[in-house]
Amino acid sequence: xxxxxxxxxxxxxxxxxxxxxxxxxxxxxxxxxxxxxxxxxxxxxxxxxxxxxxxxxxxxxxxxxxxxxxxxxxxxxxxxxxxxxxxxxxxxxxxxxxxxxxxxxxxxxxxxxxxxxxxxxxxxxxxxxxxxxxxxxxxxxxxxxxxxxxxxxxxxxxxxxxxxxxxxxxxxxxxxxxxxxxxxxxxxxxxxxxxxxxxxxxxxxxxxxxxxxxxxxxxxxxxxxxxxxxxxxxxxxxxxxxxxxxxxxxxxxxxxxxxxxxxxxxxxxxxxxxxxxxxxxxxxxxxxxxxxxxxxxxxxxxxxxxxx
Amino acid sequence: xxxxxxxxxxxxxxxxxxxxxxxxxxxxxxxxxxxxxxxxxxxxxxxxxxxxxxxxxxxxxxxxxxxxxxxxxxxxxxxxxxxxxxxxxxxxxxxxxxxxxxxxxxxxxxxxxxxxxxxxxxxxxxxxxxxxxxxxxxxxxxxxxxxxxxxxxxxxxxxxxxxxxxxxxxxxxxxxxxxxxxxxxxxxxxxxxxxxxxxxxxxxxxxxxxxxxxxxxxxxxxxxxxxxxxxxxxxxxxxxxxxxxxxxxxxxxxxxxxxxxxxxxxxxxxxxxxxxxxxxxxxxxxxxxxxxxxxxxxxxxxxxxxxx
Amino acid sequence: xxxxxxxxxxxxxxxxxxxxxxxxxxxxxxxxxxxxxxxxxxxxxxxxxxxxxxxxxxxxxxxxxxxxxxxxxxxxxxxxxxxxxxxxxxxxxxxxxxxxxxxxxxxxxxxxxxxxxxxxxxxxxxxxxxxxxxxxxxxxxxxxxxxxxxxxxxxxxxxxxxxxxxxxxxxxxxxxxxxxxxxxxxxxxxxxxxxxxxxxxxxxxxxxxxxxxxxxxxxxxxxxxxxxxxxxxxxxxxxxxxxxxxxxxxxx
Ligand SMILES: Nc1ncnc2c1ncn2[C@@H]1O[C@H](COP(=O)(O)OP(=O)(O)O)[C@@H](O)[C@H]1O
Ligand SMILES: [Mg+2]
Numbered sequence: 001x002x003x004x005x006x007x008x009x010x011x012x013x014x015x016x017x018x019x020x021x022x023x024x025x026x027x028x029x030x031x032x033x034x035x036x037x038x039x040x041x042x043x044x045x046x047x048x049x050x051x052x053x054x055x056x057x058x059x060x061x062x063x064x065x066x067x068x069x070x071x072x073x074x075x076x077x078x079x080x081x082x083x084x085x086x087x088x089x090x091x092x093x094x095x096x097x098x099x100x101x102x103x104x105x106x107x108x109x110x111x112x113x114x115x116x117x118x119x120x121x122x123x124x125x126x127x128x129x130x131x132x133x134x135x136x137x138x139x140x141x142x143x144x145x146x147x148x149x150x151x152x153x154x155x156x157x158x159x160x161x162x163x164x165x166x167x168x169x170x171x172x173x174x175x176x177x178x179x180x181x182x183x184x185x186x187x188x189x190x191x192x193x194x195x196x197x198x199x200x201x202x203x204x205x206x207x208x209x210x211x212x213x214x215x216x217x218x219x220x221x222x223x224x225x226x227x228x229x230x231x232x233x234x235x236x237x238x239x240x241x242x243x244x245x246x247x248x249x250x251x252x253x254x255x256x257x258x259x260x261x262x263x264x265x266x267x268x269x270x271x272x273x274x275x276x277x278x279x280x281x282x283x284x285x286x287x288x289x290x291x292x293x294x295x296x297x298x299x300x301x302x303x304x305x306x307x308x
Numbered sequence: 309x310x311x312x313x314x315x316x317x318x319x320x321x322x323x324x325x326x327x328x329x330x331x332x333x334x335x336x337x338x339x340x341x342x343x344x345x346x347x348x349x350x351x352x353x354x355x356x357x358x359x360x361x362x363x364x365x366x367x368x369x370x371x372x373x374x375x376x377x378x379x380x381x382x383x384x385x386x387x388x389x390x391x392x393x394x395x396x397x398x399x400x401x402x403x404x405x406x407x408x409x410x411x412x413x414x415x416x417x418x419x420x421x422x423x424x425x426x427x428x429x430x431x432x433x434x435x436x437x438x439x440x441x442x443x444x445x446x447x448x449x450x451x452x453x454x455x456x457x458x459x460x461x462x463x464x465x466x467x468x469x470x471x472x473x474x475x476x477x478x479x480x481x482x483x484x485x486x487x488x489x490x491x492x493x494x495x496x497x498x499x500x501x502x503x504x505x506x507x508x509x510x511x512x513x514x515x516x517x518x519x520x521x522x523x524x525x526x527x528x529x530x531x532x533x534x535x536x537x538x539x540x541x542x543x544x545x546x547x548x549x550x551x552x553x554x555x556x557x558x559x560x561x562x563x564x565x566x567x568x569x570x571x572x573x574x575x576x577x578x579x580x581x582x583x584x585x586x587x588x589x590x591x592x593x594x595x596x597x598x599x600x601x602x603x604x605x606x607x608x609x610x611x612x613x614x615x616x
Numbered sequence: 617x618x619x620x621x622x623x624x625x626x627x628x629x630x631x632x633x634x635x636x637x638x639x640x641x642x643x644x645x646x647x648x649x650x651x652x653x654x655x656x657x658x659x660x661x662x663x664x665x666x667x668x669x670x671x672x673x674x675x676x677x678x679x680x681x682x683x684x685x686x687x688x689x690x691x692x693x694x695x696x697x698x699x700x701x702x703x704x705x706x707x708x709x710x711x712x713x714x715x716x717x718x719x720x721x722x723x724x725x726x727x728x729x730x731x732x733x734x735x736x737x738x739x740x741x742x743x744x745x746x747x748x749x750x751x752x753x754x755x756x757x758x759x760x761x762x763x764x765x766x767x768x769x770x771x772x773x774x775x776x777x778x779x780x781x782x783x784x785x786x787x788x789x790x791x792x793x794x795x796x797x798x799x800x801x802x803x804x805x806x807x808x809x810x811x812x813x814x815x816x817x818x819x820x821x822x823x824x825x826x827x828x829x830x831x832x833x834x835x836x837x838x839x840x841x842x843x844x845x846x847x848x849x850x851x852x853x854x855x856x857x858x859x860x861x862x863x864x865x866x867x868x
Contacts, residue, residue, distance in 0.1 A: 288413065
């Protein structure tokens, strides 16, 4: 699967289908975002429903400096340097995750779901209120991030960059799953109370995962901004978080390549269904309901899945 | 900030507060009693709005439209409870989240199919259109009607929960699920009643707000997060908490929008105040939520230890 | 050293109107096996939970080696040397026996935030986890999922995890509960081997085991300690006989 993805720009070029490359770029960036969510949701078992906020944070970490570099103002922030953008995205994502994670992790279960959702929506309303940056209408990036040796205006190069970062993220998830951190996360997912009795600071472990995931997802957001060259607060609205969650579940929560599979299926489904009807959310919603009922074992056994 | 503006914003805040209470009260009971995450609760709010608007247009009478809409919303609630919610009681929160998220997509797509992407407005009957003088300001009659009907519903709920046998069972179940089951309560019926009641209350809120704003596709997803904030602040499963928190959130939101601007202009240069004030007021209720989480993680009226 | 290892000073805890600890005073000395007995519902498990830091007492103080730990979080107490085996066995059911033991060892061995090196490659840690499993006789099943173990084996795993943290004091809540006669005898042998190396606070209903293992016994009835003494003194104590031992033939 990864090999096919690696060769995609060549295939798209040979088949004279530049659209495929757009689609594949979207897939790779979404897969990166889903892979970051997989760390908290899949490995950590925490149902976090505000993950799209990090996409928006990363995107505006590109959009805002670019905006100022062209239209002036806020000289300390104005820059078209891609390295600065990416560092800003990662830093802001991690910081937001640290603060909201520390608060959200004081609670569990249903509360945790609602609170992550609320903090995610807070970012949405915050971005919407920033009239300087287009408010609700969003921001068009007049230039892309400038990187040494890589031209992001070239779709194939943008794709390669995203692909390489995705591969890095996947390798990292794979390594950390089998390292101390992954074991501790799994232990906390299975039985947090027992973990505390053993001497583990469960909150700290989970917070570390939350911050790591937030930073990675913000990086995905920075790439997404460069890919679409147009960003809006809608990137962060909570249905986007739901879609990311759908990708993780569909690909198999906790599986290393699951997010790629999930993102692939999501992009294809979206493409196929939406070309067939503008009401594609109708079959998609139905599918989700059936998948959830199936996942809970409603159609087969009477036993439930793991509780959060 | 003058008195007239203050009174107007106070009334706006109270109006938002009672509507939030109508949406959140059913939701908090469903969380408390069923431990069920219903992201799709906002759907009933939207349905109440659209159905009442359509029926008002058909019948030529808005009050009649609202009267007829509520049983239909109840029907939608009953169907949802039976087909999606009930199979997932006691299952993983993740499955509940996925299923109800799918339900939102499905319902939104259906609503788009039936009512189109444009919103629906309704005209109030003449006798509701006037204004009344209240000291320095004139207030729209209809806003006062919303506030008083909301308060009346809250009072009726209070009486129902505290002075009827069925209400006592509801309270017992919200405080301690296992206990209620041990007492031999017909839980299936209790669950269905609570769920449908919640749907009707949300539908009523949707119907009431339509003459002021309009019935729109996104209204359900917008209100649900704020309702979550109300529940987190109030404490899961507590009607008292939902009421107090709804009023608090309504007032903070309305007064924040009016006051922060002035407040910031006192403290900061105009340039900063112009960006910061709207940004902070967009986030005010989430900041309130964060503060409550720090001070009282269980909310204002935390649930007692639950036997499970 | 005058300070006892663990000292409970006038501990109070209620659930609503129910007093589960009504002024508990108790000292566990270094090296001793101290049994805590009492009828079902006396408040033994809730007392252990307060010592371990899972429940906060309403009033009173808890000292470990003279240090006030009353307000310390559970995981910090564990790191100070409180090892706990639960009454209801609760290893991480979906993980292997070895992973469970590794988690126990890891809690005492530096940061859990290492993200690159595979745990199974950390020789010192794996060795120590295996040693803990071997001590309770679980070496053979280290790759099995905890949920696939027999009840007796899960109890042993529970104990191995408490041991793996090299505790100063073991809190054992009914390690014999639900075991068959044979398994019970194995467990008593195992605990006999441990009692020379660890201080133990042992909650147990099986009186043969208690009298075989304990250096001292405290009797908890309705949230209060009504007697503390050697097994001999306890056997002879009239109040204890009335309140507790007399009921022995109506098992709880
Ligand atoms: N979380 C709780 N909430 C309310 N009551 C509890 C709770 N935990 C224990 N109890 C009650 O406290 C009493 C003591 O329980 P416990 O400590 O488990 O007794 P023991 O271990 O001595 O059998 C029992 O009556 C039990 O029902
Ligand atoms: Mg007990």
